[in-house]
Amino acid sequence: MPTNGVPTRLTQGSGTRGGIGESTLRPDGTLKVTGEFAYSSDMWHEDMLWGHILRSTFAHAEILSIDTGEALATPGVYAVLTYDDLPTDVRHYGLEIRDTPVLAHGKVRHHGEPVAIVAADHPETARRAAAKIKVDYRELPVVTDEATATAPGAVLVHENRDDGHAGHVPHPNIVHRQPIVRGDVGEARRRADVIVEGEYTFGMQDQAFLGPESGLAVPEEDGGVHLYIATQWLHSDLRQIAPVLGLPEDRVRMTLAGVGGAFGGREDLSMQIHACLLALRTGKPVKIVYNRFESFFGHVHRHPARLRYEHGATADGRLTHVRCRIVLDGGAYASASPAVVGNAASLGIGPYVVDDVDIEAVALYTNNPPCGAMRGFGAVQACFAYEAQMDRLAARLGMDPVEFRQLNAMEQGTLLPTGQRVDSPAPVAELLRRVKAMPMPPERQWESSEGADVRQLPGGLSNTTHGEGVVRGVGYAVGIKNVGFSEGFDDYSTARVRMEVVGGEPVATVHTAMAEVGQGGITVHAQIARTELGVARVTIHPADTRVGSAGSTSASRQTYVTGGAVRNACELVRERVLELGRRRFGSYHPAWATAELLLEDGKVVTDGGEVLAGLADVLGEEAVEVEEEWRHRPTEPFDPRTGQGNGHVQYSFAAHRAVVEVDTELGLVKVVELACAQDVGKALNPLSVIGQIQGGTTQGLGMAVMEEILVDSGTAKVRNPSFTDYLIPTILDTPTIPVDLLELADDHAPYGLRGVGEAPTLSSTPAVLAAIRDATGLALDRTPVRPEHLTGTG
Amino acid sequence: MRIDFTVNGRRQEADDVWEGESLLYVLRERLGLPGSKNACEQGECGSCTVRLDGVPVCACLVAAGQVQGRDVVTVEGLADFARQRSRGTGARGTSLDEAQEWQAHGSDSRTGEGGGLSPVQQAFIDAGAVQCGFCTPGLLVAADEMLERNPDPDDADIREALSGNLCRCTGYEKIMDAVRLAAARRSEGV
Numbered sequence: 001m002p003t004n005g006v007p008t009r010l011t012q013g014s015g016t017r018g019g020i021g022e023s024t025l026r027p028d029g030t031l032k033v034t035g036e037f038a039y040s041s042d043m044w045h046e047d048m049l050w051g052h053i054l055r056s057t058f059a060h061a062e063i064l065s066i067d068t069g070e071a072l073a074t075p076g077v078y079a080v081l082t083y084d085d086l087p088t089d090v091r092h093y094g095l096e097i098r099d100t101p102v103l104a105h106g107k108v109r110h111h112g113e114p115v116a117i118v119a120a121d122h123p124e125t126a127r128r129a130a131a132k133i134k135v136d137y138r139e140l141p142v143v144t145d146e147a148t149a150t151a152p153g154a155v156l157v158h159e160n161r162d163d164g165h166a167g168h169v170p171h172p173n174i175v176h177r178q179p180i181v182r183g184d185v186g187e188a189r190r191r192a193d194v195i196v197e198g199e200y201t202f203g204m205q206d207q208a209f210l211g212p213e214s215g216l217a218v219p220e221e222d223g224g225v226h227l228y229i230a231t232q233w234l235h236s237d238l239r240q241i242a243p244v245l246g247l248p249e250d251r252v253r254m255t256l257a258g259v260g261g262a263f264g265g266r267e268d269l270s271m272q273i274h275a276c277l278l279a280l281r282t283g284k285p286v287k288i289v290y291n292r293f294e295s296f297f298g299h300v301h302r303h304p305a306r307l308r309y310e311h312g313a314t315a316d317g318r319l320t321h322v323r324c325r326i327v328l329d330g331g332a333y334a335s336a337s338p339a340v341v342g343n344a345a346s347l348g349i350g351p352y353v354v355d356d357v358d359i360e361a362v363a364l365y366t367n368n369p370p371c372g373a374m375r376g377f378g379a380v381q382a383c384f385a386y387e388a389q390m391d392r393l394a395a396r397l398g399m400d401p402v403e404f405r406q407l408n409a410m411e412q413g414t415l416l417p418t419g420q421r422v423d424s425p426a427p428v429a430e431l432l433r434r435v436k437a438m439p440m441p442p443e444r445q446w447e448s449s450e451g452a453d454v455r456q457l458p459g460g461l462s463n464t465t466h467g468e469g470v471v472r473g474v475g476y477a478v479g480i481k482n483v484g485f486s487e488g489f490d491d492y493s494t495a496r497v498r499m500e501v502v503g504g505e506p507v508a509t510v511h512t513a514m515a516e517v518g519q520g521g522i523t524v525h526a527q528i529a530r531t532e533l534g535v536a537r538v539t540i541h542p543a544d545t546r547v548g549s550a551g552s553t554s555a556s557r558q559t560y561v562t563g564g565a566v567r568n569a570c571e572l573v574r575e576r577v578l579e580l581g582r583r584r585f586g587s588y589h590p591a592w593a594t595a596e597l598l599l600e601d602g603k604v605v606t607d608g609g610e611v612l613a614g615l616a617d618v619l620g621e622e623a624v625e626v627e628e629e630w631r632h633r634p635t636e637p638f639d640p641r642t643g644q645g646n647g648h649v650q651y652s653f654a655a656h657r658a659v660v661e662v663d664t665e666l667g668l669v670k671v672v673e674l675a676c677a678q679d680v681g682k683a684l685n686p687l688s689v690i691g692q693i694q695g696g697t698t699q700g701l702g703m704a705v706m707e708e709i710l711v712d713s714g715t716a717k718v719r720n721p722s723f724t725d726y727l728i729p730t731i732l733d734t735p736t737i738p739v740d741l742l743e744l745a746d747d748h749a750p751y752g753l754r755g756v757g758e759a760p761t762l763s764s765t766p767a768v769l770a771a772i773r774d775a776t777g778l779a780l781d782r783t784p785v786r787p788e789h790l791t792g793t794g
Numbered sequence: 795m796r797i798d799f800t801v802n803g804r805r806q807e808a809d810d811v812w813e814g815e816s817l818l819y820v821l822r823e824r825l826g827l828p829g830s831k832n833a834c835e836q837g838e839c840g841s842c843t844v845r846l847d848g849v850p851v852c853a854c855l856v857a858a859g860q861v862q863g864r865d866v867v868t869v870e871g872l873a874d875f876a877r878q879r880s881r882g883t884g885a886r887g888t889s890l891d892e893a894q895e896w897q898a899h900g901s902d903s904r905t906g907e908g909g910g911l912s913p914v915q916q917a918f919i920d921a922g923a924v925q926c927g928f929c930t931p932g933l934l935v936a937a938d939e940m941l942e943r944n945p946d947p948d949d950a951d952i953r954e955a956l957s958g959n960l961c962r963c964t965g966y967e968k969i970m971d972a973v974r975l976a977a978a979r980r981s982e983g984v
Binding site: 023025026028029030032033034035036037038039041042044122124207208209210211212258259260261262263289291292453455456461517518519520687688690691694695696697698699722723724728729730731732734736737 | 829833838868869918920952953959966969
């Protein structure tokens, strides 16, 4: 094994063009720029119907009656289904806890919950018919936060819980609780010269992927159904869909349609079961496409959070202890809440060395919109709070905020609060050094010979300032994110790789069920196959359920896990190809038996570079095919009382420096630059890696200054379900994002790589907040920051 | 109602159009041109941007009846549109001869390179400006129109011109790179 931190030697030379480490271009790029790429909402079938979902207008209400008569009588309507029409006793689904009704039964628990579904020959007919369904509701009181959810006599969101967490939670309106205790906080607290307490609020963020939830369900002759769908994990969907339909899994065929982004919002089911039910009922293909309004109700959001922290440090700047309590609002259904709690708790103090900690994270059941997975998954909320604390501590100690972080930065060998040792590079201090060393953007860049270019100023073309009242601020932040599924989950992937001669040329075909959601996994699979099999041509088979599970496209895990599965399958194919070669040509050259052999540029070569045979000759008429599961190192659950356990597989680190300009009179912020340094282990495709970092950084920027789903605290109704009222960054809001890649190999991972996608979303938000605090001198304990928070008028 | 209009240089008819349908719906669901995307259907995201008599518009905000007798260019026709423009023959769409010779553009699995793309389409691929790609068609139509008006844009010009097109994947940096690349290649005559 090579020394940790040194790039791993390739199992196969990188001699084949288009292999790993090169910025090869997307195989789907041409289709995507010509409009020919078929997204889930583009699916079309002769004779297809359109499905539409009627959603609840209240957040918490009893359903007294549902009258579908008038809807069913509408010309063009083929079916109207409610809970009573579900075909089996399995009427709920969920990622871990099956608490989500396919259609509401007797009660709705959040605003926008599906109540009935309609199929009609035109989408407008379906919409209008749904509007004719009469639902008689009796409103119930809502619980909306920790105080109302755990008050004496509070309404229970779910009665008679029997899930795996019900036994250890302090209240039935708490989905899951994870404490982590280590060392002796009481004793450590006495050593502290400085103690800083803070209470922080993190708003509800939406994934806001651009391709709306959609798909096409086609009934099949054997009574089954074929679903063309945009999802993050085909097999997870399958396991939840089939029992509700009353079909064996092999009669629910699933093919990945084009996915217009995901970011966690497609981990849970949306319209999958509804489309299948309508297709099976009507015998016709059924397409469902949400519009943006419905999309805001149709997927889970990032958990809003309240976070209370106490940090202590000695006068020379060493952290003594951390106490924290993180309260995540999971909304009406569990979704991924238990795992989000595990992340928030185990990563709750950030990438720092602290021996004495007392951490508690909980997720609530409330009548707010359900919350679950979004890029960063529990680590994001904590990072916002602990990085604010680090700045406050540094200020109290009179230290530079970067030097203070570097002094306390974790490194390889550090123990996490869970007792797990970090056994791969953790270059936290180095990332901070690098991001700080980047050149600063010039001051007053709006000034030109023709006067102020207002486009470069806060307020932009609104022409609110020509520089008066504008103050620059600079802020830093760093974060830690786990890679892969944690806490003992069997986190495997499957790859099928085939090698054969087509048109006289050796061709590899890679077939996995990995959901390509835009991240570029398919690009990387082709690169791995070229590197490992020495072929120029690689075909990527469409993702479907005819091959084993690839696991989820989440947790920054696909290049690691499905990439690992593809490499593993390629290695097995390579061995069989070499066996074939030895059988056919072994007698012609002794090197077949004695030398280490590689496949490069379509040939079998010795490690000395001597060519033994062409791959086309070795293969001849034979096709070599392997399908194999691949796993990373196993993990363990966290102890339910102490939180101890080797729960994580790998970590990902990123640091940001934000430069902002604030119009302090109007409270308008312009982010001028958002620089990032990240350790990626090994950049399999540098262009894609940088794209991930810039995209993740921008979602963090949105969380800092604009993005928040507003939920009315009295009614628990969503107030801004549109892109008019829920703002995501435009190209005018987004600054330049210089990226510095560090590549320190993790020798436990394929090629030494590190999951990339999420870490930049963590530190981006607190860096922008720190910069705004630097510019304004305000404490700013909530995100996103709105103008009224800066002008004292809100 | 029936609508007759020109899409990407070809006469098109749509029958039995309901009055409430948008141009976007007619393109996607009636004419088999789903390249224009349906990300918000309320004019906020720009992913359905098309040229209507040369002017970039959100197809979701144009009632189908408004396009009667008019000329629409979508992402599917962008390469032909750019080719015609560069030949100086005007934006007249595809000739019958060319249409008959049309075939799907294959792409190289190693490089992603395909034939017959417009400069701005090729630049989006080369610069890594495409991730999920859902915003791409609208951005391409908008960027192509901007470069037609302003062949040598500075960064502020690009940002202003593309500010109506949301992208959630890229953080826009590679989109900036792509537009700069397309402009640079044009000025170099590549």
